Amino acid sequence: MQITQEAVQAALRKGLDPEAQTPEALTPESQTPESQTPIVKLEDDADPNLVTWDGPDDVENPKSWAFAVRWRLTIIASAFSFISPVSTSMTAPALGAIGEELHMDQEFERFLSLSIFILASAFGPFLAGPLSEMYGRRPVLQLFNLFYLCFNTACGFAMTGQQLIVCRFFAGFGGSAATVIGAGILGDVWNTEERGLSVSIYTLGTLLGPTIGPLCGGFITQYSSWRWTFWAISIANACIQVVxxxxxxxxFAPVLLGRKAARLRKETGNPDLHTKWQRPDRTFTKLALTAVARPFMLLTTQPILQVLALYIAYVFGLTYLALSTFPILWTTQYEMPISIAGLNYLALAIGYIIGTQICTRLIDVVYKRLKETRGKGTGQPEYRLPLLLPGALMIPIGLFWYGWSAQNHFHWIMPDIGIAIFGAGVKFALQCTQLYALDVYPTYAASASAASMFVRSLAGFAFPLFAPYLYLSLQFGWGNTLLALVALVLGVPAPFFLWYFGPSLRRRSPYAAG
Incomplete structure (x- = not known):
């Protein structure tokens, strides 16, 4: 039976409400983040050749997939986002052994071999994020992960310090894709009110990775060889790649709709069928240049993203500063063996887990309550911000506690309590800002994440390099006090600024929802 063009056009519109889908019907009150995603909004309902979803419950729409399928994808994305950050810090307890065997006599050179991975993570997302918005999440994520796997394995075979630093850089470049694309995957498959738990698990992986890494690295270094700190990660990463x-x-919705349009063109013989992203004037060159430039455009033109990126960059810098200086504290001042010293990283992990349990239970509740009371049934991205304030307070409190208890050489549990409080604050800050960014930039979640990751990776690279000199000059007490005061100045005003100015900034942005 031959399928007519009129039948196809009717099928395309099936399940769509013209009253609600036409641009004229989208009043300012109805333009919530949910209504502005590319999944349900039509650019031109009068275009007979426009291919979109067959209604909001279309089984091909990722947000309509079975609950189990969406959680499977979330867990795989979280696994990728966990294993790469493990590499950022797993060699921290082994820096002494690495420097001795590879003749890296300068302390700066040893710390460079650790933090060069994070520096490369600043540049990888600018390529991985846009490419995932052109070709889809799956091929780009797996290609970059394979790149990471090869160079991380090569690190274990390095015979000189220069070889190790070069391989670490390229491993970091490939591994950076997991974090930025993972954020886009969560935005693809979860609706706004469902994202709390999924983002919580995902961000927990990105935080636990740098914490679990040194814990394992300490035992591996003491009882085997520092080279196995790389090979063990590669084995685990290869298993994730296979899964x-x-x-x-x-x-990614544009890619899935593009496949649907291609299938319909073949079935109907109508070459004019297209999605909203497949216009004749959109050549590959234009798309490529736009996609690669988009993270830079977001970072330089979006005040919302600039505030988020600046604060999270400082928080990440503090995290990696703490991770890199833990071996100095526990093996010198507390005279612990390197394997036992690594157990103190569990304090940070406990803080992350406590922060996850509390923040996950509250953030969706707060969002729904504000939606009902303040928004009169309409959700806004700013309803993610209230829990950012307690996180902004816990971070400096934890730093102050950790620094002065270490300075006065209190029992080891006291610095660990301080770093756990710090870790809970970091978890609050990261989860709130991640959800807020996903709600503000639903279509360009990967590019927004790439822009933010660029700034935070630079901070994560730089902070460990000056950490030894900071604590040598000010010691742990006054050094952490200085860091805590800066965190207080940056963190406390951020939620108030975004709460009051966020809506007006979003309205003036061509990229943001609302």
């Missing part, structure tokens, strides 16, 4: 190859599927 992703078998069970991960594409989630």
């Amino acid at each position: 992703a190859t078998l069970f991960f599927r594409e989630t």
Whole structure:
């Protein structure tokens, strides 16, 4: 039976409400973040050749997939986002052994071999994020992960310090894709009110990775060889790659709709069928240049993203500063063996887990309550911000506690309590800002994440380099006090600024929702 063009056009409109889908019907009150995603909004309902979803419950729409499928994708994305950050700090307890074997006599050179991975993470997202918005999440994520796997394995075979630093840089470049694309995957498959738990698990992986890494690295270094700190990660990463190859599927709506349009063109013989992203004037060159430039455009033109990126960059810098200086504190001042000293990283992990449990239970509740009371049934991204304030207070409190208890050489549990409080604050800050960014930039979540990750990776690279000199001059007490005061100045005003000015900034932005 031949399928007519009129039948196809009717099928395309099936399930769509013209009253609600036309641009004229989208009043300012109805333009919530949910209504501005590319999944349900039509550019021109009068275009007979425009291919979109067959209604909000279309089974091909990632947000309509089965609950189990969406959680499977979330867990795989979280696994990728966990294993790469493990590499950022797993060699921290082994820096002494690495420097001795590879003749890296300068302390700066040893710390450079640790933080060069994070520096590369600043540049990888500018390529990985936009490419995932052109070709889809699945192929780009797996290609970059394979790149990371090869160079991380090569680190274990390095014979000189220069070889190790070069391989670490390229491993960091490939591993950076997991974090930025993972954020886009969560935006693809979860609706706004469902994202709390998924983002919580995802961000927990990115935070636990740098914490679990040194814990394992200490035991590996003491009882085996520092080279196995790389090879062990590669084995685990290869297993994740195999699972992703078998069970991960594409989630990016423009790519899925493009496949649907291609299938319909073949079935109907109508070459004019297209999606809103497949216009004749949109050549590959234009798309490529736009996609690669978009993170820079977001970072330089979006005040919302600038505030988020600045604060999270400082928080990440503090985290990696603490991770890199833990071996100095526990092996010198507390005279612990390197393997036992690594157990103190669990304090940071406990803080992350406590922060996750509290923040996850509250953030969706607060969002829904504000939506009902303040928004009169309409959700706003700013309803993610209230819990950012307690996080902004816990970070300096934890730093102050950790610094002065270490300075006065209190029992080891006291610095660990301080770093746990710090870790809970970091978790609050990261989860709130991640959800807020996803709600503000739903279509360009990967590019927004790439822009933010660029700034925070630079901070994560730089902070460990000056950490030894900071504590040598001010010691742990006054050094952490200085860092805590800066965190207080940056963190406390941020939620108030975004709460009051966020809506007006979003209205003036061509990229933001609302």
